[in-house]
Amino acid sequence: xxxxxxxxxxxxxxxLMVLSGAIAFWVFTRTAxxxxxxxxxxxxxxxxxxLATLTEGYTVSYTGEGGIxxxxxxxxxxxxxxxxxxxxQVCVRQGWIKTGVAPIVCLxxxxxxxxxxxxxxxxxxxxx
Amino acid sequence: MKRALFGGLALALLxxxxxxxxxxxxxxxxxxFMTLTVHSPHAREDVKAATALINQLDRELSVTxxxxxxWALNHADGNPVEVSSDTAALLKAALELGEKTSGALDVxxxxxxxxxxxxxxxxxxxxxxxLSALLEGVDYSAVSLIEGxxxxxxxxxxxxxxxxxxxxxxxxxxxxADLLRDSGxxxxxxxxxxxxxxxxxxxxxxxxxxxxxxxxxxxxxDAVLGSLAIVDQAAVTSxxxxxxxxxxxxxxxxxxxxxxxxxxxxxxxxxxIVADSGTLCDGLxxxxxxxxxxKALDFWxxxxxxxxxxxxxxxxxxxxxxxSEAFTPAGESTYxxxxxxx
Numbered sequence: 001x002x003x004x005x006x007x008x009x010x011x012x013x014x015x016l017m018v019l020s021g022a023i024a025f026w027v028f029t030r031t032a033x034x035x036x037x038x039x040x041x042x043x044x045x046x047x048x049x050x051l052a053t054l055t056e057g058y059t060v061s062y063t064g065e066g067g068i069x070x071x072x073x074x075x076x077x078x079x080x081x082x083x084x085x086x087x088x089q090v091c092v093r094q095g096w097i098k099t100g101v102a103p104i105v106c107l108x109x110x111x112x113x114x115x116x117x118x119x120x121x122x123x124x125x126x127x128x
Numbered sequence: 129m130k131r132a133l134f135g136g137l138a139l140a141l142l143x144x145x146x147x148x149x150x151x152x153x154x155x156x157x158x159x160x161f162m163t164l165t166v167h168s169p170h171a172r173e174d175v176k177a178a179t180a181l182i183n184q185l186d187r188e189l190s191v192t193x194x195x196x197x198x199w200a201l202n203h204a205d206g207n208p209v210e211v212s213s214d215t216a217a218l219l220k221a222a223l224e225l226g227e228k229t230s231g232a233l234d235v236x237x238x239x240x241x242x243x244x245x246x247x248x249x250x251x252x253x254x255x256x257x258x259l260s261a262l263l264e265g266v267d268y269s270a271v272s273l274i275e276g277x278x279x280x281x282x283x284x285x286x287x288x289x290x291x292x293x294x295x296x297x298x299x300x301x302x303x304x305a306d307l308l309r310d311s312g313x314x315x316x317x318x319x320x321x322x323x324x325x326x327x328x329x330x331x332x333x334x335x336x337x338x339x340x341x342x343x344x345x346x347x348x349x350d351a352v353l354g355s356l357a358i359v360d361q362a363a364v365t366s367x368x369x370x371x372x373x374x375x376x377x378x379x380x381x382x383x384x385x386x387x388x389x390x391x392x393x394x395x396x397x398x399x400x401i402v403a404d405s406g407t408l409c410d411g412l413x414x415x416x417x418x419x420x421x422x423k424a425l426d427f428w429x430x431x432x433x434x435x436x437x438x439x440x441x442x443x444x445x446x447x448x449x450x451x452s453e454a455f456t457p458a459g460e461s462t463y464x465x466x467x468x469x470x
Contacts (some may be wrong), residue, residue: 003379008446015350035317043155043156062389074449076177087249088215088249088371090194090370090371093346093347094347094348094349095347095348096348097346097349097350098350099349099350101339101349101350101352102349103161103163105161107156107160107161109157110156112154112161122337122355123337123338123339123352123355124317124330124336124337125317125319125324125336126322126324126338126339126340126341126349126352127323127324127339127340127341127356127364127365127400128340128341128346128349128365128367128370
Protein backbone atom coordinates (compact mmCIF):
# COMPACT_ATOMS: atom_id res chain seq x y z
CA UNK A 1 0.00 0.00 0.00
CA UNK A 2 2.77 2.39 1.09
CA UNK A 3 4.81 1.58 -2.01
CA UNK A 4 1.81 2.18 -4.31
CA UNK A 5 1.18 5.55 -2.72
CA UNK A 6 4.81 6.59 -3.24
CA UNK A 7 4.66 5.50 -6.86
CA UNK A 8 1.50 7.61 -7.36
CA UNK A 9 3.23 10.75 -6.07
CA UNK A 10 6.29 10.06 -8.22
CA UNK A 11 4.09 9.75 -11.32
CA UNK A 12 2.24 12.91 -10.40
CA UNK A 13 5.51 14.77 -9.90
CA UNK A 14 6.82 13.46 -13.24
CA UNK A 15 3.63 14.49 -15.04
CA LEU A 16 3.78 17.95 -13.43
CA MET A 17 7.40 18.39 -14.50
CA VAL A 18 6.64 17.42 -18.09
CA LEU A 19 3.62 19.73 -18.14
CA SER A 20 5.49 22.70 -16.67
CA GLY A 21 8.38 22.05 -19.08
CA ALA A 22 5.92 22.12 -21.99
CA ILE A 23 4.33 25.35 -20.73
CA ALA A 24 7.76 26.95 -20.24
CA PHE A 25 8.79 25.91 -23.76
CA TRP A 26 5.58 27.33 -25.22
CA VAL A 27 5.92 30.62 -23.33
CA PHE A 28 9.60 31.09 -24.21
CA THR A 29 9.36 30.19 -27.88
CA ARG A 30 6.27 32.34 -28.20
CA THR A 31 7.92 35.48 -26.73
CA ALA A 32 11.27 34.94 -28.42
CA UNK A 33 9.65 34.76 -31.83
CA UNK A 34 7.21 37.58 -31.07
CA UNK A 35 7.96 41.24 -31.62
CA UNK A 36 5.12 43.32 -30.27
CA UNK A 37 4.71 46.96 -31.25
CA UNK A 38 2.93 49.11 -28.67
CA UNK A 39 1.57 52.50 -29.71
CA UNK A 40 0.72 55.16 -27.10
CA UNK A 41 -0.94 58.51 -27.67
CA UNK A 42 -0.60 61.11 -24.92
CA UNK A 43 0.53 58.41 -22.49
CA UNK A 44 -2.37 56.02 -23.16
CA UNK A 45 -1.85 52.72 -24.95
CA UNK A 46 -3.97 52.78 -28.12
CA UNK A 47 -2.73 49.74 -30.00
CA UNK A 48 -0.69 46.56 -29.61
CA UNK A 49 0.34 44.52 -32.67
CA UNK A 50 2.24 41.21 -32.73
CA LEU A 51 4.53 41.88 -35.69
CA ALA A 52 5.75 38.28 -35.88
CA THR A 53 2.33 37.01 -36.87
CA LEU A 54 1.88 39.49 -39.72
CA THR A 55 2.27 38.20 -43.25
CA GLU A 56 1.90 41.57 -44.90
CA GLY A 57 2.11 45.21 -43.85
CA TYR A 58 -0.71 47.65 -43.19
CA THR A 59 -1.06 51.24 -42.00
CA VAL A 60 -3.08 52.90 -39.26
CA SER A 61 -3.48 56.65 -38.76
CA TYR A 62 -3.34 58.15 -35.27
CA THR A 63 -4.57 61.70 -34.71
CA GLY A 64 -3.87 63.36 -31.37
CA GLU A 65 -5.74 66.15 -29.61
CA GLY A 66 -3.63 68.78 -31.37
CA GLY A 67 -4.90 67.54 -34.74
CA ILE A 68 -1.57 66.09 -35.89
CA UNK A 69 -1.70 62.72 -37.64
CA UNK A 70 0.96 60.00 -37.77
CA UNK A 71 0.49 57.24 -40.35
CA UNK A 72 2.05 54.16 -38.74
CA UNK A 73 3.05 51.18 -40.88
CA UNK A 74 3.13 47.77 -39.23
CA UNK A 75 5.03 45.09 -41.15
CA UNK A 76 6.42 41.60 -40.43
CA UNK A 77 9.26 42.24 -37.96
CA UNK A 78 9.21 46.05 -37.90
CA UNK A 79 7.24 49.25 -37.50
CA UNK A 80 7.71 52.85 -38.67
CA UNK A 81 5.96 56.18 -39.09
CA UNK A 82 5.42 56.26 -42.86
CA UNK A 83 4.20 59.84 -42.99
CA UNK A 84 3.16 62.57 -40.58
CA UNK A 85 2.05 66.18 -40.72
CA UNK A 86 4.08 67.19 -37.66
CA UNK A 87 6.43 70.15 -38.20
CA UNK A 88 9.73 68.44 -37.35
CA GLN A 89 9.37 65.04 -39.13
CA VAL A 90 11.74 63.47 -36.58
CA CYS A 91 9.44 60.43 -36.26
CA VAL A 92 9.44 59.83 -40.03
CA ARG A 93 13.21 60.23 -40.29
CA GLN A 94 13.74 57.57 -37.63
CA GLY A 95 12.56 54.94 -40.10
CA TRP A 96 11.94 51.30 -39.19
CA ILE A 97 12.56 50.00 -35.69
CA LYS A 98 12.96 46.28 -35.10
CA THR A 99 14.21 46.12 -31.49
CA GLY A 100 13.44 47.77 -28.18
CA VAL A 101 16.68 49.80 -27.91
CA ALA A 102 15.01 53.16 -28.68
CA PRO A 103 11.33 53.98 -29.22
CA ILE A 104 9.97 56.12 -32.05
CA VAL A 105 8.66 59.36 -30.57
CA CYS A 106 6.63 62.12 -32.20
CA LEU A 107 6.81 64.92 -29.62
CA UNK A 108 4.36 67.28 -31.36
CA UNK A 109 1.65 64.58 -31.37
CA UNK A 110 2.80 62.92 -28.10
CA UNK A 111 2.90 59.56 -29.88
CA UNK A 112 5.31 56.76 -29.02
CA UNK A 113 5.91 53.40 -30.66
CA UNK A 114 7.91 50.91 -28.69
CA UNK A 115 8.86 47.32 -29.37
CA UNK A 116 8.59 44.97 -26.43
CA UNK A 117 9.73 41.38 -25.95
CA UNK A 118 11.77 41.50 -29.15
CA UNK A 119 15.20 39.96 -29.41
CA UNK A 120 16.66 40.10 -25.92
CA UNK A 121 19.28 42.62 -27.12
CA UNK A 122 22.45 43.21 -25.16
CA UNK A 123 21.82 46.95 -25.02
CA UNK A 124 19.94 48.62 -22.16
CA UNK A 125 19.82 52.05 -23.77
CA UNK A 126 21.14 54.36 -26.45
CA UNK A 127 22.84 57.76 -26.27
CA UNK A 128 22.18 59.96 -29.27
CA MET B 129 9.37 13.42 0.43
CA LYS B 130 5.97 14.97 0.06
CA ARG B 131 6.81 17.44 2.77
CA ALA B 132 10.10 18.32 1.11
CA LEU B 133 8.30 18.83 -2.21
CA PHE B 134 5.69 21.17 -0.76
CA GLY B 135 8.32 22.91 1.38
CA GLY B 136 10.37 23.57 -1.75
CA LEU B 137 7.33 24.88 -3.63
CA ALA B 138 6.39 27.19 -0.78
CA LEU B 139 9.96 28.52 -0.61
CA ALA B 140 10.00 29.14 -4.36
CA LEU B 141 6.73 31.10 -4.12
CA LEU B 142 8.09 33.15 -1.25
CA UNK B 143 11.29 33.97 -3.13
CA UNK B 144 9.50 35.14 -6.23
CA UNK B 145 6.71 36.91 -4.35
CA UNK B 146 8.71 39.42 -2.32
CA UNK B 147 11.95 41.33 -2.59
CA UNK B 148 12.82 43.56 -5.49
CA UNK B 149 10.18 44.90 -7.86
CA UNK B 150 10.66 46.73 -11.11
CA UNK B 151 8.69 49.79 -12.05
CA UNK B 152 8.76 51.96 -15.14
CA UNK B 153 7.30 55.37 -15.99
CA UNK B 154 7.11 56.93 -19.44
CA UNK B 155 6.72 60.70 -19.45
CA UNK B 156 6.77 63.62 -21.82
CA UNK B 157 8.81 66.35 -20.14
CA UNK B 158 11.53 68.87 -20.97
CA UNK B 159 10.54 68.77 -24.61
CA UNK B 160 11.44 65.10 -24.93
CA PHE B 161 10.28 61.56 -24.07
CA MET B 162 11.66 59.86 -20.98
CA THR B 163 11.59 56.32 -19.60
CA LEU B 164 12.48 55.84 -15.93
CA THR B 165 13.10 52.23 -14.84
CA VAL B 166 13.76 51.41 -11.20
CA HIS B 167 14.52 48.05 -9.56
CA SER B 168 14.05 48.21 -5.78
CA PRO B 169 11.80 46.90 -3.00
CA HIS B 170 9.73 50.12 -3.31
CA ALA B 171 10.10 50.73 -7.06
CA ARG B 172 6.60 52.17 -7.60
CA GLU B 173 7.05 54.90 -5.00
CA ASP B 174 10.57 55.60 -6.25
CA VAL B 175 9.42 56.04 -9.84
CA LYS B 176 6.59 58.33 -8.69
CA ALA B 177 8.99 60.52 -6.72
CA ALA B 178 11.42 60.75 -9.65
CA THR B 179 8.58 61.62 -12.06
CA ALA B 180 7.35 64.37 -9.75
CA LEU B 181 10.86 65.80 -9.47
CA ILE B 182 11.30 65.89 -13.25
CA ASN B 183 7.95 67.62 -13.74
CA GLN B 184 8.88 70.19 -11.08
CA LEU B 185 12.25 70.87 -12.78
CA ASP B 186 10.47 71.19 -16.13
CA ARG B 187 8.20 73.88 -14.64
CA GLU B 188 11.15 75.76 -13.11
CA LEU B 189 13.69 75.51 -15.92
CA SER B 190 11.65 75.65 -19.14
CA VAL B 191 12.47 78.58 -21.41
CA THR B 192 9.07 78.48 -23.12
CA UNK B 193 6.65 78.14 -20.16
CA UNK B 194 5.45 81.53 -18.88
CA UNK B 195 5.25 80.16 -15.30
CA UNK B 196 8.93 79.11 -15.21
CA UNK B 197 11.72 80.84 -13.34
CA UNK B 198 13.77 81.06 -16.54
CA TRP B 199 10.87 82.88 -18.22
CA ALA B 200 10.69 85.29 -15.25
CA LEU B 201 14.43 85.93 -15.55
CA ASN B 202 14.24 86.52 -19.30
CA HIS B 203 11.41 89.02 -18.82
CA ALA B 204 12.78 90.88 -15.76
CA ASP B 205 14.12 93.92 -17.69
CA GLY B 206 17.40 93.91 -15.81
CA ASN B 207 15.85 93.53 -12.33
CA PRO B 208 16.99 90.87 -9.85
CA VAL B 209 14.77 87.78 -9.53
CA GLU B 210 14.70 85.34 -6.62
CA VAL B 211 15.19 81.77 -7.81
CA SER B 212 14.82 78.25 -6.39
CA SER B 213 17.80 76.22 -5.23
CA ASP B 214 17.60 74.12 -8.43
CA THR B 215 17.81 77.11 -10.74
CA ALA B 216 20.65 78.57 -8.65
CA ALA B 217 22.58 75.27 -8.63
CA LEU B 218 22.18 74.74 -12.36
CA LEU B 219 23.11 78.35 -13.19
CA LYS B 220 26.19 78.06 -11.00
CA ALA B 221 27.24 74.89 -12.84
CA ALA B 222 26.54 76.56 -16.19
CA LEU B 223 28.63 79.62 -15.40
CA GLU B 224 31.51 77.46 -14.14
CA LEU B 225 31.38 75.38 -17.32
CA GLY B 226 31.33 78.56 -19.39
CA GLU B 227 34.50 79.71 -17.61
CA LYS B 228 36.24 76.33 -17.89
CA THR B 229 35.45 75.89 -21.59
CA SER B 230 36.35 79.53 -22.43
CA GLY B 231 32.79 80.16 -23.54
CA ALA B 232 32.36 77.08 -25.78
CA LEU B 233 29.28 76.49 -23.60
CA ASP B 234 27.30 79.69 -23.17
CA VAL B 235 23.83 79.63 -21.56
CA UNK B 236 23.08 83.13 -22.88
CA UNK B 237 23.03 82.00 -26.51
CA UNK B 238 19.22 81.82 -26.58
CA UNK B 239 18.54 84.93 -28.75
CA UNK B 240 20.82 83.45 -31.46
CA UNK B 241 19.17 80.01 -31.28
CA UNK B 242 15.79 81.76 -31.65
CA UNK B 243 17.01 83.66 -34.72
CA UNK B 244 17.77 80.33 -36.43
CA UNK B 245 14.25 79.18 -35.61
CA UNK B 246 15.32 76.10 -33.65
CA UNK B 247 12.91 76.96 -30.84
CA UNK B 248 9.83 77.13 -33.08
CA UNK B 249 10.75 74.78 -35.96
CA UNK B 250 10.32 77.77 -38.29
CA UNK B 251 13.88 77.51 -39.55
CA UNK B 252 15.77 80.26 -41.33
CA UNK B 253 19.35 81.39 -41.95
CA UNK B 254 19.76 84.79 -40.24
CA UNK B 255 21.72 87.53 -42.00
CA UNK B 256 25.26 88.38 -40.88
CA UNK B 257 24.23 91.75 -39.46
CA UNK B 258 21.45 90.19 -37.42
CA LEU B 259 23.85 87.60 -36.03
CA SER B 260 26.59 90.05 -35.09
CA ALA B 261 24.05 92.30 -33.37
CA LEU B 262 22.66 89.35 -31.42
CA LEU B 263 26.13 88.06 -30.53
CA GLU B 264 26.88 91.30 -28.69
CA GLY B 265 24.28 90.26 -26.10
CA VAL B 266 25.74 86.77 -25.69
CA ASP B 267 27.92 86.76 -22.58
CA TYR B 268 27.56 84.28 -19.75
CA SER B 269 29.96 86.32 -17.58
CA ALA B 270 27.45 89.21 -17.49
CA VAL B 271 25.01 87.06 -15.50
CA SER B 272 25.03 87.82 -11.79
CA LEU B 273 24.18 85.09 -9.28
CA ILE B 274 24.14 86.11 -5.63
CA GLU B 275 23.65 83.30 -3.13
CA GLY B 276 22.69 84.18 0.41
CA UNK B 277 21.59 82.22 3.45
CA UNK B 278 17.90 82.52 2.65
CA UNK B 279 18.00 81.96 -1.09
CA UNK B 280 19.56 83.12 -4.32
CA UNK B 281 18.94 86.04 -6.67
CA UNK B 282 19.86 86.35 -10.33
CA UNK B 283 20.22 89.50 -12.40
CA UNK B 284 20.40 89.44 -16.20
CA UNK B 285 21.45 92.65 -17.94
CA UNK B 286 18.83 93.86 -20.42
CA UNK B 287 18.90 92.01 -23.70
CA UNK B 288 20.50 88.88 -22.23
CA UNK B 289 18.39 85.73 -22.18
CA UNK B 290 19.08 82.41 -20.46
CA UNK B 291 18.36 78.93 -21.79
CA UNK B 292 19.29 75.73 -19.98
CA UNK B 293 18.49 73.54 -23.01
CA UNK B 294 22.07 72.21 -23.17
CA UNK B 295 22.07 71.25 -19.48
CA UNK B 296 18.59 70.74 -18.04
CA UNK B 297 18.15 67.06 -18.95
CA UNK B 298 21.60 66.18 -17.63
CA UNK B 299 20.84 68.06 -14.42
CA UNK B 300 17.42 66.38 -14.09
CA UNK B 301 19.02 62.93 -14.46
CA UNK B 302 21.66 63.80 -11.89
CA UNK B 303 19.27 65.07 -9.20
CA UNK B 304 16.87 62.16 -9.83
CA ALA B 305 19.79 59.77 -9.36
CA ASP B 306 20.65 61.50 -6.06
CA LEU B 307 17.01 61.25 -4.94
CA LEU B 308 16.84 57.54 -5.80
CA ARG B 309 20.19 56.73 -4.16
CA ASP B 310 19.04 58.54 -1.00
CA SER B 311 15.96 56.31 -0.84
CA GLY B 312 18.17 53.23 -1.08
CA UNK B 313 17.84 52.37 -4.78
CA UNK B 314 20.87 50.47 -6.06
CA UNK B 315 19.72 49.73 -9.63
CA UNK B 316 17.94 52.10 -12.01
CA UNK B 317 18.16 53.29 -15.60
CA UNK B 318 16.88 56.75 -16.54
CA UNK B 319 16.52 57.40 -20.28
CA UNK B 320 15.92 61.13 -20.70
CA UNK B 321 15.50 61.58 -24.44
CA UNK B 322 18.96 60.67 -25.78
CA UNK B 323 20.61 61.09 -22.35
CA UNK B 324 21.33 58.16 -20.07
CA UNK B 325 21.69 58.26 -16.29
CA UNK B 326 22.39 55.04 -14.43
CA UNK B 327 22.18 54.22 -10.73
CA UNK B 328 24.35 51.29 -9.71
CA UNK B 329 24.52 48.28 -12.02
CA UNK B 330 21.84 46.15 -13.69
CA UNK B 331 19.73 43.97 -11.39
CA UNK B 332 21.94 41.01 -12.36
CA UNK B 333 25.02 42.90 -11.14
CA UNK B 334 26.46 43.45 -14.63
CA UNK B 335 27.20 46.95 -15.99
CA UNK B 336 24.53 48.71 -18.05
CA UNK B 337 25.27 48.35 -21.77
CA UNK B 338 24.62 51.64 -23.54
CA UNK B 339 24.79 51.91 -27.33
CA UNK B 340 26.33 55.00 -28.94
CA UNK B 341 24.37 56.08 -32.03
CA UNK B 342 26.27 55.82 -35.32
CA UNK B 343 26.14 59.48 -36.49
CA UNK B 344 26.32 58.46 -40.16
CA UNK B 345 23.10 56.42 -39.81
CA UNK B 346 21.07 58.62 -37.47
CA UNK B 347 17.71 57.27 -38.62
CA UNK B 348 18.39 53.74 -37.49
CA UNK B 349 18.42 53.28 -33.70
CA ASP B 350 19.80 49.79 -34.23
CA ALA B 351 22.90 51.26 -35.93
CA VAL B 352 25.42 51.79 -33.16
CA LEU B 353 29.06 52.79 -33.28
CA GLY B 354 29.74 50.60 -30.28
CA SER B 355 28.62 50.16 -26.71
CA LEU B 356 29.70 51.51 -23.35
CA ALA B 357 29.64 49.47 -20.15
CA ILE B 358 28.80 51.91 -17.37
CA VAL B 359 27.94 51.68 -13.67
CA ASP B 360 26.47 54.51 -11.57
CA GLN B 361 27.40 57.12 -14.19
CA ALA B 362 25.76 59.28 -16.83
CA ALA B 363 26.34 59.32 -20.61
CA VAL B 364 25.26 62.06 -23.02
CA THR B 365 25.79 62.50 -26.76
CA SER B 366 25.65 65.70 -28.82
CA UNK B 367 25.57 65.55 -32.58
CA UNK B 368 24.53 67.61 -35.54
CA UNK B 369 22.45 64.80 -36.99
CA UNK B 370 19.24 64.93 -35.00
CA UNK B 371 17.94 68.47 -35.06
CA UNK B 372 18.77 70.27 -38.29
CA UNK B 373 17.33 71.81 -41.42
CA UNK B 374 18.59 72.13 -44.97
CA UNK B 375 18.56 75.21 -47.13
CA UNK B 376 20.26 75.66 -50.50
CA UNK B 377 21.92 72.25 -50.16
CA UNK B 378 23.57 73.17 -46.84
CA UNK B 379 22.75 71.47 -43.56
CA UNK B 380 22.34 73.70 -40.49
CA UNK B 381 22.19 72.00 -37.10
CA UNK B 382 21.14 73.20 -33.65
CA UNK B 383 24.54 73.20 -31.94
CA UNK B 384 25.66 76.81 -32.31
CA UNK B 385 29.25 78.01 -31.86
CA UNK B 386 28.98 80.97 -29.44
CA UNK B 387 31.95 82.67 -31.12
CA UNK B 388 30.32 82.78 -34.59
CA UNK B 389 26.60 82.47 -33.87
CA UNK B 390 26.37 79.78 -36.57
CA UNK B 391 26.20 75.98 -36.39
CA UNK B 392 29.48 74.61 -35.04
CA UNK B 393 31.53 73.07 -37.86
CA UNK B 394 34.49 71.64 -36.06
CA UNK B 395 34.93 68.42 -38.02
CA UNK B 396 33.12 66.37 -35.38
CA UNK B 397 29.88 64.55 -36.10
CA UNK B 398 29.21 63.50 -32.51
CA UNK B 399 30.62 63.75 -29.01
CA UNK B 400 29.71 61.39 -26.17
CA ILE B 401 30.71 62.17 -22.59
CA VAL B 402 30.72 59.71 -19.67
CA ALA B 403 31.05 61.09 -16.12
CA ASP B 404 29.60 60.87 -12.62
CA SER B 405 27.70 64.14 -13.11
CA GLY B 406 24.94 64.24 -15.72
CA THR B 407 25.12 68.05 -15.81
CA LEU B 408 28.81 67.89 -16.68
CA CYS B 409 28.09 65.25 -19.40
CA ASP B 410 25.37 67.38 -20.96
CA GLY B 411 27.36 70.63 -20.93
CA LEU B 412 30.64 69.13 -22.09
CA UNK B 413 29.10 67.12 -24.93
CA UNK B 414 27.98 70.45 -26.43
CA UNK B 415 31.18 72.36 -25.57
CA UNK B 416 33.54 69.69 -26.93
CA UNK B 417 31.46 69.43 -30.12
CA UNK B 418 32.06 73.16 -30.59
CA UNK B 419 35.80 72.85 -29.82
CA UNK B 420 36.66 70.12 -32.32
CA UNK B 421 38.88 67.09 -31.78
CA UNK B 422 42.26 68.66 -30.93
CA LYS B 423 40.98 71.25 -28.48
CA ALA B 424 38.58 68.72 -26.97
CA LEU B 425 41.35 66.22 -26.25
CA ASP B 426 43.58 68.97 -24.82
CA PHE B 427 40.70 70.01 -22.59
CA TRP B 428 40.29 66.41 -21.41
CA UNK B 429 44.01 66.15 -20.61
CA UNK B 430 43.95 69.42 -18.65
CA UNK B 431 40.66 69.12 -16.79
CA UNK B 432 39.99 65.40 -16.41
CA UNK B 433 36.98 64.20 -14.43
CA UNK B 434 35.23 62.77 -17.49
CA UNK B 435 35.79 60.45 -20.47
CA UNK B 436 34.76 60.96 -24.10
CA UNK B 437 34.08 59.33 -27.47
CA UNK B 438 34.70 61.76 -30.34
CA UNK B 439 33.52 60.86 -33.85
CA UNK B 440 35.01 62.85 -36.74
CA UNK B 441 33.31 63.51 -40.07
CA UNK B 442 36.28 61.70 -41.65
CA UNK B 443 35.34 58.43 -39.93
CA UNK B 444 38.02 58.53 -37.24
CA UNK B 445 36.89 57.77 -33.70
CA UNK B 446 38.83 58.93 -30.64
CA UNK B 447 38.26 57.24 -27.30
CA UNK B 448 39.85 58.66 -24.16
CA UNK B 449 42.06 56.19 -22.29
CA UNK B 450 39.67 55.76 -19.36
CA UNK B 451 37.05 54.22 -21.69
CA SER B 452 39.35 51.78 -23.49
CA GLU B 453 38.01 48.88 -21.40
CA ALA B 454 34.39 50.05 -21.26
CA PHE B 455 33.95 50.68 -25.01
CA THR B 456 33.25 47.79 -27.38
CA PRO B 457 33.12 48.71 -31.08
CA ALA B 458 30.23 47.34 -33.14
CA GLY B 459 30.99 44.30 -35.25
CA GLU B 460 30.62 45.72 -38.75
CA SER B 461 32.02 49.19 -38.04
CA THR B 462 33.58 51.24 -40.85
CA TYR B 463 35.22 53.58 -38.34
CA UNK B 464 38.90 53.70 -37.41
CA UNK B 465 39.44 53.65 -33.67
CA UNK B 466 42.14 55.56 -31.79
CA UNK B 467 42.78 55.59 -28.07
CA UNK B 468 43.73 59.07 -26.81
CA UNK B 469 46.37 58.84 -24.08
CA UNK B 470 46.41 61.25 -21.16
